[in-house]
Amino acid sequence: MKAFWSRAGWAGLALLGAAALAHVAMARGETLNALWLITAAVCVYLIAYRFYSAWIAANVLAIDATRATPAERLNNGRDYVPTNRWVVFGHHFAAIAGPGPLVGPTLAAQFGYLPGTLWILIGAVLGGAVQDMVTLFLSTRRNGRSLGQMARDEIGAIGGTAAMIGTFLIMIILIAVLGLVVVNAMKHSPWGTSTVAATIPIAMLVGVYMRYLRPGRVLEASLLGVILLLASVVFGGWVDHHPVLGALFDHEGLPLAFGVIVYGFAAAVLPVWLLLAPRDYLSTFMKLGTVLMLAIAILWLRPEIHMPAITPFIDGTGPIFGGKLFPFVFITIACGAISGFHALIASGTTPKLITSEGDIRMIGYGAMLLESFVAIMAMIAATVLEPGVYFAINSPAGVVGKEALDAVNAISSWGYQVTVEQMQHLASAMGESTLFARTGGAPSLAVGMASILGTVFGEHLLALWYHFAIMFEAIFILTTLDAGTRVGRFMLQDMLGNLHPKLGETSYTPSVILTSALVVAGWGYFLYIGVIDPNGGVNILWPLFGIANQMLAAIALSVATGVLIKSGKVSKAWITGLPLIWLLAITTTAAYEKVFSSDIRVGFFAAANDLSQKLASGVLPPEKAAVAPQLIFNQQLDAWLTLFFVSMLWVVVLDMARMSRRYFAGQPVRPSSEAAYVASRLV
Amino acid sequence: MRAYLLKQAWQRVRQLSGDDAYERYLAHYADVHTGQPGVHAPLSRAEFFKQWQDQKWMGVKRCC
Numbered sequence: 229m230k231a232f233w234s235r236a237g238w239a240g241l242a243l244l245g246a247a248a249l250a251h252v253a254m255a256r257g258e259t260l261n262a263l264w265l266i267t268a269a270v271c272v273y274l275i276a277y278r279f280y281s282a283w284i285a286a287n288v289l290a291i292d293a294t295r296a297t298p299a300e301r302l303n304n305g306r307d308y309v310p311t312n313r314w315v316v317f318g319h320h321f322a323a324i325a326g327p328g329p330l331v332g333p334t335l336a337a338q339f340g341y342l343p344g345t346l347w348i349l350i351g352a353v354l355g356g357a358v359q360d361m362v363t364l365f366l367s368t369r370r371n372g373r374s375l376g377q378m379a380r381d382e383i384g385a386i387g388g389t390a391a392m393i394g395t396f397l398i399m400i401i402l403i404a405v406l407g408l409v410v411v412n413a414m415k416h417s418p419w420g421t422s423t424v425a426a427t428i429p430i431a432m433l434v435g436v437y438m439r440y441l442r443p444g445r446v447l448e449a450s451l452l453g454v455i456l457l458l459a460s461v462v463f464g465g466w467v468d469h470h471p472v473l474g475a476l477f478d479h480e481g482l483p484l485a486f487g488v489i490v491y492g493f494a495a496a497v498l499p500v501w502l503l504l505a506p507r508d509y510l511s512t513f514m515k516l517g518t519v520l521m522l523a524i525a526i527l528w529l530r531p532e533i534h535m536p537a538i539t540p541f542i543d544g545t546g547p548i549f550g551g552k553l554f555p556f557v558f559i560t561i562a563c564g565a566i567s568g569f570h571a572l573i574a575s576g577t578t579p580k581l582i583t584s585e586g587d588i589r590m591i592g593y594g595a596m597l598l599e600s601f602v603a604i605m606a607m608i609a610a611t612v613l614e615p616g617v618y619f620a621i622n623s624p625a626g627v628v629g630k631e632a633l634d635a636v637n638a639i640s641s642w643g644y645q646v647t648v649e650q651m652q653h654l655a656s657a658m659g660e661s662t663l664f665a666r667t668g669g670a671p672s673l674a675v676g677m678a679s680i681l682g683t684v685f686g687e688h689l690l691a692l693w694y695h696f697a698i699m700f701e702a703i704f705i706l707t708t709l710d711a712g713t714r715v716g717r718f719m720l721q722d723m724l725g726n727l728h729p730k731l732g733e734t735s736y737t738p739s740v741i742l743t744s745a746l747v748v749a750g751w752g753y754f755l756y757i758g759v760i761d762p763n764g765g766v767n768i769l770w771p772l773f774g775i776a777n778q779m780l781a782a783i784a785l786s787v788a789t790g791v792l793i794k795s796g797k798v799s800k801a802w803i804t805g806l807p808l809i810w811l812l813a814i815t816t817t818a819a820y821e822k823v824f825s826s827d828i829r830v831g832f833f834a835a836a837n838d839l840s841q842k843l844a845s846g847v848l849p850p851e852k853a854a855v856a857p858q859l860i861f862n863q864q865l866d867a868w869l870t871l872f873f874v875s876m877l878w879v880v881v882l883d884m885a886r887m888s889r890r891y892f893a894g895q896p897v898r899p900s901s902e903a904a905y906v907a908s909r910l911v
Numbered sequence: 912m913r914a915y916l917l918k919q920a921w922q923r924v925r926q927l928s929g930d931d932a933y934e935r936y937l938a939h940y941a942d943v944h945t946g947q948p949g950v951h952a953p954l955s956r957a958e959f960f961k962q963w964q965d966q967k968w969m970g971v972k973r974c975c
């Protein structure tokens with residue numbers, strides 16, 4: 229009888245999910261209630277988790293709860309520690325979910341809510357969550373080895389090197405684009421800038437508190453920090469109206485970019501306890517708290533989505549980034565659907581904490597579903613805005629024009645009505661001087677969040693909510709920036725250590741300064757170009773980041789597929805093989821278009837050639853002619869980078885195919901590096 | 912029952928944030944090292960926290 233009710237319950241859930249999805253896909257009314265999206269998403273997640281992930285765990289990976297995990301066998305009370313599954317889940321989720329799932333869906337909303345939503349759901353349950361879970365499983369069976377090491381051990385030396393170089397370059401581009409998002413959110417916003425600036429001394433205070441004043445009292449210190457952060461949002465409003473302080477924090481993009489660059493260098497050189505670690509605590513608490521609050525507010529408010537299901541921009545003429553729906557929606561939304569970066573967290577840190585193999589499914593698959601849900605909420609926050617307002621905020625001045633009137637005329641001519649007064653009214657309600665051309669996704673997400681949170685928690689507090697959202701985004705963007713620069717520094721030191729051993733020492737000051745400066749110069753260059761680019765920079769950097777991140781995912785899926793084939797599970801290797809083929813298709817197509825397309829809004833070389841011709845014939849306005857040589861060089865560099873990423877990807881996949889062919893032909897392949905079975909004493 | 916659940920939840924929060932890392936270290940120390948010859952006394956809270964924090968940030972810890 230119990231089995232009957234359980235089956236009936238799941239069947240009912242499946243029907244509900246199918247109905248909600250059908251409604252989301254078919255609805256062509258004026259608006260759609262966001263609850264449909266939430267219902268469809270939750271049903272898809274529950275069913276995928278209950279059936280697909282359970283099937284993979286039992287029948288493909290053959291998870292064995294009686295097998296001792298590395299945390300149990302190698303328990304040293306430090307990095308290998310058997311830990312409660314909910315605690316590991318929390319650590320893992322906090323590590324994988326950064327600003328990516330917030331920015332990507334916001335940008336992809338230019339195609340309408342439907343394409344992005346479907347990709348977030350399907351990509352996560354069939355691709356991203358499978359990748360995370362399988363990688364976590366493989367690493368747990370190999371004493372917590374990293375993705376690069378596993379690639380080397382299981383397939384060949386090439387995969388390991390590709391994973392390492394890939395990670396380094398992704399880090400550089402990721403930091404640049406995130407830096408750009410923060411700069412665009414702070415541009416001419418004394419309130420935003422002063423609040424973001426205040427997070428630095430607040431983090432330092434918290435750092436000193438938990439290192440020296442009350443050592444190890446993490447929760448006390450974090451609570452203090454969170455209160456100060458909230459106070460800084462309120463204080464920012466006062467700064468905004470102050471004649472002297474207001475002017476002090478009112479800047480163009482370029483000085484802000486240099487500020488971020490100097491900050492990034494300082495953060496990489498300063499000891500972790502002073503800035504990075506305390507900032508990370510604050511950002512984690514803020515992240516969890518705000519995501520929860522947003523979920524409650526969306527459920528409470530059930531806002532209407534005003535964006536159409538599909539916009540005409542699927543033909544590639546979109547203002548926010550160029551390129552057709554296929555493949556660019558899949559490149560724009562990486563985090564939230566499938567993100568290769570997760571494979572680095574799922575191999576290395578998390579597997580050393582897992583108490584039982586039985587927890588792998590919940591942590592690997594479950595945490596990714598939660599991140600996917602965050603991406604759905606970001607999509608909702610972007611699409612509850614009137615489409616005209618959404619495009620006015622996110623379209624770069626280079627596309628719709630610098631003057632407010634030009635911008636509203638251009639946007640209204642596409643059929644999305646918006647007026648200058650409406651935008652001015654919105655900007656003043658949010659406490660900003662203007663909201664035109666605030667590219668990067670953070671301001672539009674903040675407007676969306678402020679209107680949702682403001683309706684539930686106080687309409688008159690819109691400006692506070694807006695800047696709270698900006699602070700919330702900035703604080704963990706800066707955490708990623710700090711942590712990424714540091715990881716980049718370690719990797720570079722590791723590589724340089726092969727040339728000159730002294731440079732490889734992580735505590736050797738000249739090496740620390742040299743490698744930090746090199747890493748900061750790397751992302752600082754892309755950030756600088758992004759700021760001087762009249763088209764906003766995000767439209768170049770974000771696709772590049774997407775391609776790089778998908779390349780890393782393809783490496784992780786190659787390793788997983790190769791191991792499954794080698795261990796005799798050929799008939800089930802499609803669980804990672806099919807997502808791999810899909811990623812190969814989208815990444816290769818996207819890279820091909822970015823390099824060879826003759827459309828100057830898509831192709832890097834086409835844009836470079838177009839700009840050179842215009843420069844040579846003297847038709848460019850003087851301020852654009854001044855930066856044109858740098859933009860031309862950058863477009864060419866980006867084209868070569870894209871080619872590099874895609875060739876890396878193919879090298880790894882072909883290496884995996886070579887190994888599989890040897891296996892099928894009965895020739896020797898590298899032996900499995902799986903640790904031997906030891907019975908767990910915890911069951 | 913409710914008090915028990917609240918206490919459990921609080922413990923999870925402390926564990927998640929690392930607030931109780933030192934207590935767990937002492938417990939681990941008592942389990943493994945007590946009575947072994949040549950083993951130094953457990954670290955002080957401040958010393959332990961320093962090592963714990965520095966080591967925590969040695970690899971890829973944050974994603975996109």
